[in-house]
Amino acid sequence: MGDLIVLGISCIFVNNILLAQYLGNCPFMGTSKKMETAVGMAFAVVFVLVMAGLITWVVNTYVLVKYGLGFLRTIAFILVIASLVQFVEMFLKKSIPALYAGLGIFLPLITTNCAVMGVCLINVNEEYTFIETAVSSLTYAIGFGLALILFAGVREKILLGRVPKPLQDTSIGLVTAGLISLAFFAFKGMV
Amino acid sequence: MLEAILFMLGLGVSCGSVLSIASKVFYVYEDPRIAEVESYLAGANCGGCGYAGCSAAAVAVVKGEAPPNVCIVAGADAAANIAAVMGVEVGTAEPLTSRNTCRGGDRADDKFYYMGINSCRALSAFYEGKRICSIGCLGLGDCIRACAFDALKMSDQGYPVVDEEKCVGCGACLKVCPKNILEIKTMSERLLKLNEADDALAPCQQTCPAEIDIPKYIRQIRDGNYEGAVNTIRERNPLLLSCGRVCPHPCENYCRRGIEDEPVSINQLKRFVADYEMNSGKRLPISCAPDTGKKVAVIGGGPAGLSCAYFLRRVGHAVTIFDDNPKLGGMIRYGIPEYRLPKKVLEWEIDGILKTGIVAKTNFKLGVDFTIGSLISSGFDAVFLGIGAWKDYTLRVEGENLEGCYTGINFLTRFAKWQQGDSDDEMPIGNRCVVIGGGNTAIDCVRTLIRLGAQEVNLVYRRTRAEMPANEVEIVAAEHEGVKFTFLAAPTKVVGDENGHCKQLEYLKMELGEPDASGRRRPVPIEGSETLLDCDMLITAIGQGPEISFKENDTERIKNLGITRWNTIDQVNPITLQTNIPYIFTAGDSATGASLVVEAIGGGRRAARSIHQYLSGEEVKAPEKALFKKHIKESIFESVPGIVQEKRAEMPELPVQERITCFDETDLVLEEKEALRESMRCLQCCRLCYNKDDKAA
Numbered sequence: 001m002g003d004l005i006v007l008g009i010s011c012i013f014v015n016n017i018l019l020a021q022y023l024g025n026c027p028f029m030g031t032s033k034k035m036e037t038a039v040g041m042a043f044a045v046v047f048v049l050v051m052a053g054l055i056t057w058v059v060n061t062y063v064l065v066k067y068g069l070g071f072l073r074t075i076a077f078i079l080v081i082a083s084l085v086q087f088v089e090m091f092l093k094k095s096i097p098a099l100y101a102g103l104g105i106f107l108p109l110i111t112t113n114c115a116v117m118g119v120c121l122i123n124v125n126e127e128y129t130f131i132e133t134a135v136s137s138l139t140y141a142i143g144f145g146l147a148l149i150l151f152a153g154v155r156e157k158i159l160l161g162r163v164p165k166p167l168q169d170t171s172i173g174l175v176t177a178g179l180i181s182l183a184f185f186a187f188k189g190m191v
Numbered sequence: 192m193l194e195a196i197l198f199m200l201g202l203g204v205s206c207g208s209v210l211s212i213a214s215k216v217f218y219v220y221e222d223p224r225i226a227e228v229e230s231y232l233a234g235a236n237c238g239g240c241g242y243a244g245c246s247a248a249a250v251a252v253v254k255g256e257a258p259p260n261v262c263i264v265a266g267a268d269a270a271a272n273i274a275a276v277m278g279v280e281v282g283t284a285e286p287l288t289s290r291n292t293c294r295g296g297d298r299a300d301d302k303f304y305y306m307g308i309n310s311c312r313a314l315s316a317f318y319e320g321k322r323i324c325s326i327g328c329l330g331l332g333d334c335i336r337a338c339a340f341d342a343l344k345m346s347d348q349g350y351p352v353v354d355e356e357k358c359v360g361c362g363a364c365l366k367v368c369p370k371n372i373l374e375i376k377t378m379s380e381r382l383l384k385l386n387e388a389d390d391a392l393a394p395c396q397q398t399c400p401a402e403i404d405i406p407k408y409i410r411q412i413r414d415g416n417y418e419g420a421v422n423t424i425r426e427r428n429p430l431l432l433s434c435g436r437v438c439p440h441p442c443e444n445y446c447r448r449g450i451e452d453e454p455v456s457i458n459q460l461k462r463f464v465a466d467y468e469m470n471s472g473k474r475l476p477i478s479c480a481p482d483t484g485k486k487v488a489v490i491g492g493g494p495a496g497l498s499c500a501y502f503l504r505r506v507g508h509a510v511t512i513f514d515d516n517p518k519l520g521g522m523i524r525y526g527i528p529e530y531r532l533p534k535k536v537l538e539w540e541i542d543g544i545l546k547t548g549i550v551a552k553t554n555f556k557l558g559v560d561f562t563i564g565s566l567i568s569s570g571f572d573a574v575f576l577g578i579g580a581w582k583d584y585t586l587r588v589e590g591e592n593l594e595g596c597y598t599g600i601n602f603l604t605r606f607a608k609w610q611q612g613d614s615d616d617e618m619p620i621g622n623r624c625v626v627i628g629g630g631n632t633a634i635d636c637v638r639t640l641i642r643l644g645a646q647e648v649n650l651v652y653r654r655t656r657a658e659m660p661a662n663e664v665e666i667v668a669a670e671h672e673g674v675k676f677t678f679l680a681a682p683t684k685v686v687g688d689e690n691g692h693c694k695q696l697e698y699l700k701m702e703l704g705e706p707d708a709s710g711r712r713r714p715v716p717i718e719g720s721e722t723l724l725d726c727d728m729l730i731t732a733i734g735q736g737p738e739i740s741f742k743e744n745d746t747e748r749i750k751n752l753g754i755t756r757w758n759t760i761d762q763v764n765p766i767t768l769q770t771n772i773p774y775i776f777t778a779g780d781s782a783t784g785a786s787l788v789v790e791a792i793g794g795g796r797r798a799a800r801s802i803h804q805y806l807s808g809e810e811v812k813a814p815e816k817a818l819f820k821k822h823i824k825e826s827i828f829e830s831v832p833g834i835v836q837e838k839r840a841e842m843p844e845l846p847v848q849e850r851i852t853c854f855d856e857t858d859l860v861l862e863e864k865e866a867l868r869e870s871m872r873c874l875q876c877c878r879l880c881y882n883k884d885d886k887a888a
Contacts, residue, residue: 069198076202083206087213094217159367160313 004135011139013187017115018147019177020184024115028148029173031106038152042145044106046138048088049116052081053137056120057130077120085111115144151180224276225249231272233264252277263287263359286377287360289342289353292391293328293372294406296349299880300324315369324879326389328372334364379480379506382426383800385766386818393876395442395457397822400793401434403427405442405457406875412460413870418475420464425477428792429501430494432469432540433523435462436532436858438789439662445827447876451834455873456861459840463866469539477547480507485806488513488571490557493521494788495577495779497544498795499802503575504547506803511571512549515556517613519545521579522780523788525604526632528639529854534611558741563749563775573774573802576760577795580780582738586627586731590685595621595693599632599732606639610854621728622646625696627682628732629659630785634666636730637674641851648674649724653681653701658711668844672851677724679703681716685729696724737781748772759784766813767801768794773811776802826878833883840869 015021018028031041056077064070089107092100110116119140123133154176163172229249240261242248251257252273259277260270263286301321308314311333314321320329330349342357343364351364351373364373372391376384386392386402395405404423411420424431438458446454468475485508489500492514500510518524519541523532545551555561563574583598585591597618608614624645626636629652640648650669652659655678659666670676679701686695700720703712736758742750753761753771760777762768768778778794780786804811813819843859844850850857861869874881 063198067194067198069195072195072198075199079202079206083210086210090210090213090217093219160310160316162309 004132007132008135008139009190011136012143012146013184014190015140016143016147016184016187017119017140018144018151019181021118022181023118024113024144027109027113027115028151028177029170031109032148032152032155032173035149035152035156038148041106041109042148044110045113045115045144046141048085048107048110049119049141049144050134050137051088052084052116053120053123053133054130055084056080057123057128057133060124073121073124074117077117081116081120082111115140147180147184151177154180222253224253227276228252228273231265231269231276232262233269263361287362287375288355288358289360289362289364289373289375291328291351291353291373293326293350293370294348294391294875294877295322295324295327295880296330296346298348298882299327299877312367312369320370324877326370326372326391326878327880329370333367333369334373337363337367339363377480378478379803382502382505383796383803385797385800385814387814388816388818388821388823390818391877392818392823392826393878393881394445394447394822394826395876397818397826398445399427399442400787400790400820401428401796402793403442403461406873406877408464409455409457409460409870409873410875412464412866413873415867417464417467421468421475424461424464425475427796428789429498429544430523430540430788430792431461431465432536433494433532434458434789434792435465436536436856437523437527439664439787441787441789445822447828447831447874447881448834448872450828450831452836453839456840456842456869459842459861460866460869463861463863466860469536474543474546477505477543479505479547482509483507483806485509485572486511486570487573487575487802487806488566489575489577490514490563491521491575491577491579491779491781492516492519492551492553493577493579493779493791494523495579495781495791495795495798496521496575497541498792499575499577499776499778499799500549500795501544501547502796502799503802504549506799508803508806510549512551513555513557513561514551514553515559517553517608518611519551519553521577522581522600525607526600526635528603528607528635528642529610530638530642530850530857531635533856558744562741562745564746567774572806573776575795575798575802576770576775576777576781577779577791577798578737578741578781580735580737580759580785582736582758583731584734584736586682586733588682588684590687590693591729591731593685593687593693593729594691595727596685596729596731599626599628599636599730600735602730602732603632603635603639619728620645621726623649623726624728624730625649625651625724625726626730626732627651627696628734629654629661630732630734631661631665632735632785633730633732634661634669636732637669638665638672640728640730641669641672641674642854645728649677649726650674651677651680651682651696651698651724653679653714654711655679655703664842668857671847673847679714680722681714683721686723693726693729696726696729697721698724735780735785737784749775757784764813766797766817766819767811768798769801769805769811774805776805823878831874831881834874835884837872837884839872840865 017023027041031037059076059080064073064076085107119137123136128136155173158172229246232245232248234245240248240263242251248257248261252259252261259274262269300323302323303321309331311329311331314329314331322329328350332345334351335343335345340357340359342354343351346352360375362375365375386397393406396402399405408420408423411423428434435458440458442457443454448455487503487508487510489496489510489512492512496512500512503510516525520537524537566574581600583600605616605618609617620643622645624640626633633650637648637650680698681701682696682698684697685693686697688694699716700722701714701716704715705713707713739754739758742752755761760770760781762770762777762782768776768782770777776798778798779791782794783790801811840861845855845857
């Protein structure tokens, strides 16, 4: 149990997928301009990442490892995650329209989110158990949401200042992301 | 190798089949029109329409929740295409445009200088910004940077100017402005806007009962944009020709120039542009919002009724005016004499109002030909009561019913009807006429009598000239025209001759005592000072109240309509003007007692606003910070530095000898050159700042 908590904290803070691993940069820049969008994206990621983590773990353990097909991992995961997202989208649209309305436009974006792929591969490389995979996927996703929402808050404030032309928009965004990332490095000694 | 190929094939097939099955199982029917509609939308996902992106807007259009012209960016062609997809009519779009309400900019005073900030939002976090004015523009242009359509420019004066051609009303500027200077409104919303305590209002605009944007129309006159000035006035007052002639212009009493100099001749300028439109031979188009399908009955075609009907029509309701006189206009047609407001002018003005699509039914008397109950049962959704105050008060003295005795409104109305050929009821005019009263009606009576050839006209008033409620200019004109005034005289008896015709008026001399509730000194009779005044015609014009007997013939519900002790119709709230029966609204003299034309026009607009709220299913309520006749304290000054005195434009008038023999219009319109000079005298005030005279500084 204690291990799982340590794992969770390390995934949220120390190895934050956005700020420490620097994965998932496209949604980090693209959906962080407005708080509203950022929150929507964060929840969509939590939802998809947990499912993708578990299903890729199953595929990996019971198919790829069993038949010695580890070299096909990346391509297999891409296919599985993309299908999963499409499936989830269709399922939500039919069964839970309210949730679909909330997450709707973010789900297709996640198909191309490297953070999801990254977490799935990390889970396998670290040889986590099923439970550990569940915890790590969930906490990585929470870390993603945390970083994204923090960043969106900062970016909304940046609008108040007048930024020199060459640095506007994405440039200042990347610089800011770097600074926040530096701050997150302070968590290194925690676990 | 084989395993790998087999695995990938297997994975592909299983993923494919799962998705195929899922798309069959989880298939949701989507109206194909959604995609079609979406293809016509701008695709900017700007959110200006109020929906979360273009697809959401398309869904709303197909569901029928949004009109075809929902997209504010795509324009009229797209709206027509969408309407074709949906098989509906495309309504006349009411475009949203952004407006800057602040005219301060750099002329406004600063409370501190700090060069380190160059964004309005950051500056406003600093003690609410550098301007002393709490609402003024900070001038750093956040709105300009926020505008995606290049529709905002910073003017030389240091405030943003909206290019209405380019503005689509997306609201980006509004969202970034920390001072709420920019407002995005449709024409309908603008028409029904009431003055609020946080608005950028000059003292004159705060004072005007119709809340006309006076500095704006004067600025437009100055720029030679007379049509723009007419449109500006029409946003608040549809009777500009009439008001330009008869309004006692309370606004001028609060003109800031008037503190150091003569006030700007605001009303003369209004009349100048109003006459300009009439004499130009073509009417400026008046826009109306798409039809709402609601019907409103306006009872009474006077200034309040016309104003209410006009504003209701402009926001899209169907309006029918009922009036018991043969022609519309009410008191301004039958109470105001020809020499002050020529009927030809009034006719032109009322025609223009009716041309917006208002139906008028004249010779329809409330309580006789129809009742409020019958209107409701014939499908009207709301009723406006603007029945005016037509019942003259009487002196309650002996002999006032003798032959040769008349009452003010009755006299003016009978004469006006005869003069316009509505009736052949000619009244004999006496040689020695006496008019009792000190208000505008009394003055109208004396000036009419002079023109009718009465040899001697005497106005009898129980207080002194200083207390007369009539407009000063009117009193002066009456003096010029040879009216005699008998002040401090209270009539006690009318003495008749043997034929029952009035012969003399007996009155008591008065002296002024302590001030009464109205602040005027109360006249006190002097014992034994009875005096006789010869007269063969006597008109009593001591005030009038509404005639409310119509209630008696109406349904039970209407019988409960609240009436005040002054016989006026009781409004639950003087701003909303709703009565105790929710679908009945009132304004004008029937709500306030005899008052100004411009007051009735303002009331008509407020009532139209409430009726619009009522018909849209909203709660009928006044804006929280409605100013309503109060002034913004900080905007009223003691002194106004920077003024160079300059005479105000004199009103040209017909020479006395000429005018007392006919009913030609007495007051004439300003020459263009003079009007332009007068418009330059305006300080273009706002809440705190104003333009100091160039020569001063």
